[in-house]
Amino acid sequence: MADYELTNTAEWDSEYTPATKPDPEDGWQEVAKKVRASKTERQPASSLPQSVQQSSCRKPRQKNETGRQRQPPVSQPRALLDKWQKDGRVQPPQQQLRPSKFQVSDDGEAEAAWRAHRNPVGEVRIPEFLAFSARQHETIARRCGAFIFNRNEESIGGEKIYSIWGDKKAFERTVQEIGAWIKAATSDIKRGAASKFAKVISQTPEERRRSDRRWRREVQRQTYRQNPPPEKRFQAMGSFHWPIDECRPDEVLGSSYEALDPIRMDCSCHITFHAGLGVFRVAGTASEVKAGLQRLRQTCFQIAARQVFPVRKYLLRWPQETVPDYLYLEQYDHPVSLTYESTQLTNHGRSPRGEYLDEDARPARAAMETAVNTRRVRNMIISMLGKLHYFRGSIQMRIRLGTLLLKQYKPPADDIYDLEEYERMTNETQFQAEVTQELGDRPIEERLLDYLQQHAGSLLSPLEATISELHEVKPTLFATFTFHDSAGDLCLTIEWHEALEHMNSDRVEYVEKERKWTRFERDSGHATPLLDINLTDLNSGWAWQFDILASQPLDERKVPNTLQNFANSIRVDAPSAAKLKAKAPIALRYNALSDLISVQERTCYGYVIANSEFNLEISRYQNRIYHPRSSTSTLEDAARSSSRAGPDVYEPRWSLSVYRQAWDTFFNENERLPVGQGVKWNSEMTTWFPADIGSEASEKEDVGWSQLMDNLGQIEALIAKLRAETHEEDEDLLGGMKVA
Structure with a gap:
């Protein structure tokens, strides 16, 4: 027990500065009558007595050690030089990490227009089996600077109608490349173009029905990424005050707070930010709002975790x-x-x-x-x-x-x-x-x-x-x-x-x-x-x-x-x-x-x-x-x-x-x-x-x-x-x- 307590004491002493030595006398003492120690008494004693320093024999170095032999100093070593010396590259001073932006793709103007419920520039039709089995159309639209989304869940003649947001040039280029993709995927003649795109596998009727249900759920989930429609009424609304002073939410979450999209879709709720109040609004059912607020709170925990002090x-x-x-x-x-x-x-x-x-x-x-x-x-x-x-x-x-x-x-x-x-x-x-x-x-x-x-x-x-x-x-x-x-x-x-x-x-x-x-x-x-x-x-x-x-x-x-x-x-x-x-x-x-x-x-x-x-x-x-x-x-x-x-x-x-x-x-x-x-x-x-x-x-x-x-x-x-x-x-x- 004694060794354990001694170890604990040493560990505490290494972490905390020891308190000054208390006065030996009990009770109060008048400052005027307190005897000050003389300067000679306050000087620290040498770490090694002079007689020992001059007569001690240094333990010889082992045979397998390297380095030059030296005698111990005859007096206490002088103070270290004040100037810091650098050998090679050194790390910057230890400091708290700055919050970093979430690894998400920033919304372009086209996707921001879709979030704001603006009218699309035009439409394009894509066969159902392509829309269900591949997402090549989304990649094409992103590459062309546009955004593509299906607002009508019903099919017409086995095709899905997709709306496109963006400027006119981006729209025309997107339609052209999607047309080439559809032609290459559906044609048996031009096989050379098919290798440019992912191979499409035909589906059975049951697989098609499952794909359609899965596709509809995904479309519904994606709608929560948009701003809530002005005329829509919600069962519950919640508020979450932004607690981090070191950064604005758009600096870490994206210009449209797109880093919160997984929360929006998982919790089936709309999340918007009111800059004037510094408050996030969460709208949906009572259970959805509660889950969304909890996820928002833990998102702040994630931002704070990035500010850890190394x-x-x-x-x-x-x-x-x-x-x-x-x-x-x-x-x-x-x-x-x-x-x-x-x-x-x-x-x-x-x-x-x-x-x-x-x-x-x-x-x-x-x-x-x-x-x-x-x-x-x-x-x-x-x-x-x-x-x-x-x-x-x-x-x-x-x-x-x-x-x-x-x-x-x-x-x-x-x-x-x-x-x-x-x-x-x-x-x-x-x-x-x-x-x-x-x-x-x-x-x-x-x-x-x-x-x-x-x-x-x-x-x-x-x-x-x-x-x-x-x-x-x-x-x-x-x-x-x-x-x-x-x-x-x-x-x-x-x-x-x-x-x-x-x-x-x-x-x-x-x-x-x-x-x-x-x-x-x-x-x-x-x-x-x-x-x-x-x-x-x-x-x-x-x-x-x-x-x-x-x-x-x-x-x-x-x-x-x-x-x-x-x-x-x-x-x-x-x-x-x-x-x-x-x-x-x-x-x-x-x-x-x-x-x-x-x-x-x-x-x-x-x-x-x-x-x-x-x-x-x-x-x-x-x-x-x-x-x-x-x-x-x-x-x-x-x-x-x-x-x-x-x-x-x-x-x-x-x-x-x-x-x-x-x-x-x-x-x-x-x-x-x-x-x-x-x-x-x-x-x-x-x-x-x-x-x-x-x-x-x-x-x-x-x-x-x-x-x-x-x-x-x-x-x-x-x-x-x-x-x-x-x-x-x-x-x-x-x-x-x-x-x-």
């Missing part, structure tokens, strides 16, 4: 139960650019490392601080998940192991940090750091997969149930393409897996499994980090990063045709079985467009952490960075793309991440979340971090979290053992060379 935190852990007194910055080599073989370009970063004295390992503090910060990570994750119940977007949560690099920091005045100074600096809003995607040590990365396959049999098992051995796991291929776009960069992610049947027995063929388009926030160039927490071991430099990233899902039909054609043209070269076994890179074939920014190719090996629902993914990845033109892509640009300069190609590296498949399943609800509704999942600890399979029942809800942290520790311990063996072999090799 969480960014840098915490420490001490798995070796050793807390250093001082820190220094070790040089880190980023992945090398291989574009110019004669002059390989290497960028450098700075990674903090700890140095400590024999007399002050402080294991008690190490254990307590690790436990406190681990619980803080858990609490911040659950808190953020609770804010995403109404978040509409593509979300991904992952845990990744990498090396911590400082991006914006105050350099130490004497080339070394005091631990307390470093911790104070990380709590300042200007401070920024990042965890590398790669593990951070090339020799270790090259041996990582083979080592885990040989030594992690008790901790890992194959992801596929049909495979029993770790070395039999087949890789999955991923490619991420990023394209420049003025409204926010577009991201295409494609996944391939090995085909069940191969045309050539000597080659391993891959087939596309999934394709996904998303859009990043404007001028960001990457997914928005809603949560970014780093739990770092300063003795090794490794950090477990817990992140939640968000972007906007994009309907492929709204992607420019040039990019759709590009996605369809991407091919995977079938590698030989020998190359695949040797983990050779797998080549992608594509013609780079002018607005292509970057490509990341990944070969992933998936495993299940024993007795748990969590997966370990080890990936070999390689980046290619292009230099796109500032203008958006056109067909002419695509034709000239072959003459553009080649990309900057970086060396392949290896990464390691942990996730749970159910996380992606839960967040799929957010991606498909209807307007005015929330997700069904809850943010309870047992939902997101369940206990291991077969573990004893416990009333503690954080059992699964504790078991996950234990598994992460075992994974890191295996890699640390690999690091020690690798460095020992390197030192033996160097020693042998010296002897020779």
